[in-house]
Amino acid sequence: MNEQEFQEKLARERREIDRIDKQLLPLFLERMGCVERVGALKQQAGAPVRNAAREQEIIDRVSRQAGELGQSAAAFYRAIMAISRDREHIIIGGDSDLRRLERTADRELPSPVGRVVCQGVGGAYSHKAASRLVDDGDITFVPEFSQVFREVEKGALGVVPVENSAAGSVTAVYDLILQYRFYIVGAVDIRVEHCLAAAAPGPVTKVISHPQAMAQCSEVIAARGLEAQEYSNTAAAAQAVAERKEAGLAAICSEDAAKRYGLTIIERGVQNVRNNTTRFVAVYKKPVLQNGANKISLCFSLAHTTGSLHSVLRRFATHGLNLTKIESRPIPGRSFEYDFYLDFTGSIHDPDTLNLICALNAELPRFSFLGNYSELSTEEDG
Incomplete structure (x- = not known):
């Protein structure tokens, strides 16, 4: 096959794809119209958005009917169902608690912030992080990370490391974040020398x-x-x-x-890599949702079903949100069950992002919104 013949055949097939797409789009819009009516009915009846049994019935049917493309057809329908659920959540307007939090939470930390607690002693990297995050706090130190969280319970602002660019996550801190579920109200990257x-x-x-x-x-x-x-x-x-x-x-x-x-x-300079950075977060008992904040943290668990994590993560991509961190930690007292911690770029004050968070909160077990905050860079640390 020469180049001209290849291009002619390719153009023919692309025209056929365009023809099919013209038929698909009206059908998609028609389906979403049905979804909106279903959402309105569920709102009137007080019914939940998700019907997992019906979804699985549809997935099983299309998988059988699609033959050797069964898995691809199932993935296609799972994506449509996720989009449909998000639309129903918007219509029903679920999770008034999160929407109320978005409206009423403080936009800035109190000034002065009061007591700031770090693990270690003066001169630690956490000391530098706390000084960058808060310029009017009384910084004190405790021996253990767990003590930082206990002090936050009493009203202090805690500053703890969560990950290093060379050594990875500080798992003990993620365990405490998932245990206490305080709000993250700030973050800073500190260059480690x-x-x-x-x-x-x-x-x-x-x-x-x-x-x-x-x-x-x-x-x-x-x-x-x-x-x-x-x-x-x-x-x-x-x-x-x-x-x-x-x-x-x-x-x-x-x-x-x-x-x-x-x-x-x-x-x-004895570290293995020159560009070595540790990320610290500030945790607080009360939410602080800055207007210019650009990073969101949340956590949830998932049922042991095929593709459950992929299905959740795909929804962030659908909404144009960039995931920057995912961490899984075992749930204490349960065998092979995990909580997932996620960071992604975005603002809870954006209606589309708020709708997604509310939808996930309604669907996912052990869901917690952990905060929307800004992350400072290491530029000032030379």
């Missing part, structure tokens, strides 16, 4: 630091043949090295922490 610092002279044989920091500096630890011991926090490790003054003992910490506790910096 680790150093190796000691209090006593002589060669280093042992290093202590937070496990995330040691994972970020694993190449230097291996190259120097250092014994590694986990510690609660990078700055707390620096403080411990300063207090113990033990020969051969060093900390992996920030340069700020090393200087704060009077340590000698042996080597700077």
Whole structure:
């Protein structure tokens, strides 16, 4: 087949596709008209939007009728059903609680914000994150992440790390976010520049630091043949090295922490990758929905059915929303059941996005809206 013959045949088939599409669009619009009438009937009757049994009946039927294209036909119909459900939710206007929250929540944190709590000690990366996020708070420190959340329960603003660009998620914090389900009211990316610092002279044989920091500096630890011991926090490790003054003992910490506790910096930039960033979030008991916020967090669980997660994620794509984070964590006390945590770009003040969140809240078990906030960059951290 020469090029001209190929182009002629291709053009013929494309014209046929265009002809079919012209027939499909009116049918789609006609179907959506039926969906709107069904939604109005459900609203009058107080019936739920989703009828999972009927949906599965339709999927099974079209899968059989489509033969070898059964899976593709099922995927096509699942997408239509998701669009239809979203339209019914708009008509019914469900989840008045979320819509009320969007209207009435504060748009800014109180000023002054009051007590701000971080895990660790002064000079930690969380200290820098808290200073970036809040400029009028009284920053205090506690030994454990769980204590941060208990202080938030009492009214404090908590600042905790959630992920590192090199070492991944801080799973202990995601577990606490899913346990307490406080609101996320801000986020900041802090550039991480680790150093190796000691209090006593002589060669280093042992290093202590937070496990995330040691994972970020694993190449230097291996190259120097250092014994590694986990510690609660990078700055707390620096403080411990300063207090113990033990020969051969060093900390992996920030340069700020090393200087704060009077340590000698042996080597700077010991992290495996140069562009190493940790993301911190601010958690608060009350919602704060800034008008210019551009990131949304939420969580939910899913039934163990084929394609359930894909079906949910596809709806974000349908609404033009970009997912930036997905994390799954086991539900305590349940076997192989998981909560999913999602971040995506968007604003709850956008009607289309609010409609989607309300629809998901109505359909998904263990659903929680966790906040709409802005994320600061690392530019000021050089």
